[in-house]
Amino acid sequence: MKYIDVFRTSDRNEHSIIKNLFDDEQLDYRSYGEATDNATNIGALGNDGLRIEVAESDREKATEIIKRSGFLGQSHNISKPKRTKPQVGKWVFVLLAALVVLIAIIFFVWFMSGN
Secondary structure, eight states, X not given: OOEEEEEEESOHHHHHHHHHHHHHTTOOEEEEXXXXXXXXXXXXXXXXXXXXXXXXXXXHHHHHHHHHHTOOOTTSSOSSOOOXXXXXXXXXXXXXXHHXXXXXXXXXXXXXXXX
């Protein structure tokens, strides 16, 4: 049986509520990220967050339950997490600028010493 992502969050309360609603409706689902969440106590942010997969045949029913609960937002109903490039360009520029200034000061002191 194929399972698909229908809910993803970093809030363990939302995750628990959705799981409870799925249990009430007797939906076949799988839950991921709870062990990491309990170990790190930061909402499993180091991984893909807390997520729930349902059987492909139950997708419509699961989506309806999530919509009724009011938790369907931008961060939910994601098939795969988006990978973003790290924002290191600004820090590299600042570091290189500081290095250039340091080298300029060294040359200035060296040439002005008069030896």
